[in-house]
Amino acid sequence: MDKLPLIKSLVEKLALNLNVPVSCKIRIFPNLQDTITYARMLEDAGCSLLAVHGRTRDEKDSKKLRANWGAIKAVRDAVRIPVLANGNVRHMDDVHNCLKETGADGVLSADSLLENPALFAGFRTAEWALGSEENFEDGKLDQADLLVEYLKLCEKYPVPWRMIRAHVHKLMGEWFRIHPHVREDLNAQSTLTFVFLYDMIGRLRELGRIPLYVKEAHAEEIYANGTGP
Ligand SMILES: Cc1cc2nc3c(=O)[nH]c(=O)nc-3n(C[C@H](O)[C@H](O)[C@H](O)COP(=O)(O)O)c2cc1C
Structure with missing residues (x-):
């Protein structure tokens, strides 16, 4: 996240040379506009699917810190490619609420699935x-x-x-x-x-x-x- 031009050139090169779609997964910046600029940069570079973890790089403790679904919604509204929302998906009510609040095309869950794969x-x-x-x-x-x-x-x-x-x-x-x-x-x-x-x-x-x-x-x-x- 400190080297956006490098990320841009990586995604551009991958999108140009691979014959499969390139997907990216990002964390958010503390500043919403920076996050939107980041997401648009990836879309312009050729990213076909974007997963957004609604926490900043410093927000490590995912159990204690709620993910920012508002920021994910802002990204969803700012790009045309499909967006997956990530963070605070612990059960199916979270899935439905997250899809509703963010307008995302799908959700990702990680930590909760380790405890409850069902x-x-x-x-x-x-x-x-x-x-x-x-x-x-x-x-x-x-x-x-x-x-x-x-x-x-x-x-x-x-x-x-x-x-x-x-x-x-x-x-x-x-x-x-x-x-x-x-x-x-x-x-x-x-x-x-x-x-x-x-x-x-x-x-x-x-x-x-x-x-x-x-x-x-x-x-x-x-x-x-x-x-x-
Ligand atoms: C076991 C495990 C492995 C993970 N590996 C990756 C990874 O390789 N790349 C990545 O971007 N995030 C990885 N993550 C982070 C998750 O994709 C996710 O962004 C984060 O755990 C927040 O989602 P959650 O609140 O559902 O856990 C991993 C998480 C866990 C628990």
Whole structure:
């Protein structure tokens, strides 16, 4: 973001020489006009799709700092290419609100998906379901189910164990907070195996499962889509 002419020439060169569309992802500047100028520069350079993370470079803590959807809307209104909005998408209500507020063509979510990969299927964690004004019910799916699904994929398509370990912590963080001795046991393993992890999931389930939730009225709709159990 300090070298806009360099970014411009990179995108121009890519757009000219590649036979696939060039997409870009940006953070916003503290000043709205700078952000708009940046977005227009990318569009003029040949960018075909622009994702806008509605936080500045200094706004690192995405859990604490709300993304600026107003700035994303301003970019959406200033360019002709499709815009994807990014930041503060934690469940499907955020998706709908973000699309409505920003006018964006789609949304991106990152951090929340690590904890709840079923977010876009309409499931939400207890954090966003309990205490909400609407009624939620057990979605008959939980993070242990998703972890099993993930591990089976890892068995089929091997990835480094450090990545698997990181995903296990993100996915099962809520369960570990309630059963910290299981996390300590995991941390004590210098090398991991699938046998250990499947056994750990079994132990966590026995200690008490934590469901993912769906809106009462939407449960049937989700199951009818085939995304439920
Ligand atoms: C595991 C992880 C990897 C990421 N990798 C990239 C990346 O390679 N390039 C990038 O522009 N942003 C990356 N991000 C940032 C996200 O795309 C996103 O802009 C940011 O997390 C804010 O969205 P969120 O509030 O939904 O998390 C990554 C985020 C996470 C959690």
